[in-house]
Amino acid sequence: MFDEIQFNTINRLPNYVFAEINEIKMKARRRGEDIIDFSMGNPDGNTPPHIVQKLIETAKKPKNNRYSVSKGIYKLRLAICDWYKRKYGIDLDPETEAVATMGSKEGYVHLAQAITNPGDVAIVPEPAYPIHTHAFIIAGGNVVKMNFNFNDKYELDYESFFDNLNQAIKDSMPKPKFVVVNFPHNPTTVTVKKDFYERLVALAKKERFYILSDIAYADLTYDGYKTPSIFEVEGAKDVAVESFTLSKSYNMAGWRVGFIVGNPKLIGALQKIKSWFDYGMFTPIQVAATVALNGPDDCVKEITEIYRKRRDVLLKSFDNAGWKIDKPNATMFIWAKIPEEFRYLGSMEFSKELLQEAKVAVSPGIGFGEHGDEYVRIALIENHNRIRQAARNIKHYFKTKRTK
Numbered sequence: 001m002f003d004e005i006q007f008n009t010i011n012r013l014p015n016y017v018f019a020e021i022n023e024i025k026m027k028a029r030r031r032g033e034d035i036i037d038f039s040m041g042n043p044d045g046n047t048p049p050h051i052v053q054k055l056i057e058t059a060k061k062p063k064n065n066r067y068s069v070s071k072g073i074y075k076l077r078l079a080i081c082d083w084y085k086r087k088y089g090i091d092l093d094p095e096t097e098a099v100a101t102m103g104s105k106e107g108y109v110h111l112a113q114a115i116t117n118p119g120d121v122a123i124v125p126e127p128a129y130p131i132h133t134h135a136f137i138i139a140g141g142n143v144v145k146m147n148f149n150f151n152d153k154y155e156l157d158y159e160s161f162f163d164n165l166n167q168a169i170k171d172s173m174p175k176p177k178f179v180v181v182n183f184p185h186n187p188t189t190v191t192v193k194k195d196f197y198e199r200l201v202a203l204a205k206k207e208r209f210y211i212l213s214d215i216a217y218a219d220l221t222y223d224g225y226k227t228p229s230i231f232e233v234e235g236a237k238d239v240a241v242e243s244f245t246l247s248k249s250y251n252m253a254g255w256r257v258g259f260i261v262g263n264p265k266l267i268g269a270l271q272k273i274k275s276w277f278d279y280g281m282f283t284p285i286q287v288a289a290t291v292a293l294n295g296p297d298d299c300v301k302e303i304t305e306i307y308r309k310r311r312d313v314l315l316k317s318f319d320n321a322g323w324k325i326d327k328p329n330a331t332m333f334i335w336a337k338i339p340e341e342f343r344y345l346g347s348m349e350f351s352k353e354l355l356q357e358a359k360v361a362v363s364p365g366i367g368f369g370e371h372g373d374e375y376v377r378i379a380l381i382e383n384h385n386r387i388r389q390a391a392r393n394i395k396h397y398f399k400t401k402r403t404k
């Protein structure tokens with residue numbers, strides 16, 4: 001019935017590429033199979049106890065049952081600004097330059113809603129975290145994708161990035177209004193240094209576009225690498241906003257709390273649209289998030305150390321299994337190039353075989369865009385024993401596949 005009535009926004013959203021893998025995974029589990037699951041960036045650790053304690057304490061106070069503040073309670077916005085000051089030496093105004101969001105995903109989607117006119121163009125480097133693209137599609141905009149390269153330490157190749165970006169700007173009609181960046185990057189783990197943002201901010205001012213920078217993995221860095229903020233660049237606030245989340249640094253993914261800061265015009269737009277969409281996160285979550293951000297930061301260091309150790313165990317045991325993978329220095333992921341002899345399968349088929357034959361679930365790179373098809377993403381959300389078990393299963397799968 002009503003076939004002639006179409007929902008254009010929904011029609012523009014593709015089917016979820018990971019759904020196919022999830023379906024096979026669920027069926028295997030229902031058959032009682034033990035699947036070692038590296039597929040989602042969904043932290044498996046506990047939220048630090050002092051944060052949970054604060055939530056409980058605050059939830060017991062009846063006044064906190066009331067509607068909260070959609071842009072975030074003042075204390076939380078202050079804690080966000082203090083976090084930036086401590087970490088990066090950057091000054092932000094909690095009234096005009098910070099918004100607390102229900103995770104950075106919600107913030108990002110609503111920001112796109114607030115600032116996109118129909119047909120506006122956003123440039124998104126690909127492979128990409130799917131929301132970076134589809135937030136603009138939902139908002140009625142268009143996305144121009146561009147590829148980027150990196151070396152065997154997963155460091156961005158600036159020259160090819162800026163060549164591709166300049167070309168994308170030149171080819172785009174109308175001119176792009178937004179450029180999205182996300183370093184350390186999901187899914188590739190690629191990192192940049194401050195000089196990258198110096199060049200990007202200068203280009204944004206010349207070509208007149210806004211920069212949306214996502215630093216969800218800012219804290220999850222290893223071997224001396226430190227994530228820069230775009231606001232370390234003089235004048236970046238004129239053209240940029242930056243988002244962060246408590247999901248990863250504090251194992252708080254289910255709590256749904258993050259924030260976006262920076263350019264007052266964009267932040268004002270997000271504050272305004274949020275005031276129409278929601279009444280704010282449950283106040284106790286905001287108070288607990290304030291406690292998390294105010295520190296101490298030992299828990300963040302402990303969480304980071306867990307991922308670092310898992311990274312090392314995984315690289316070593318997979319190497320023993322015959323799968324040599326380069327070492328990333330950030331995020332909770334490994335962006336693993338499919339062994340050459342199996343690359344012909346493509347990432348979707350390879351992931352399906354890993355799941356069916358080795359009982360190991362990963363995310364196929366194609367799910368992050370066509371440039372990801374030679375890779376799979378492995379999330380470091382299983383313990384050392386299970387990582388080693390996965391390596392043994394994979395070794396066996398490789399061996400039987402070779403002899404077929």
Ligand SMILES: Cc1ncc(COP(=O)(O)O)c(C=O)c1O
Binds near residue numbers: 105129186246257
């Ligand atoms: C790059 C990036 N940004 C944002 C998010 C969303 O995180 P949340 O909505 O939990 O803050 C994720 C989640 O995996 C991510 O990988």
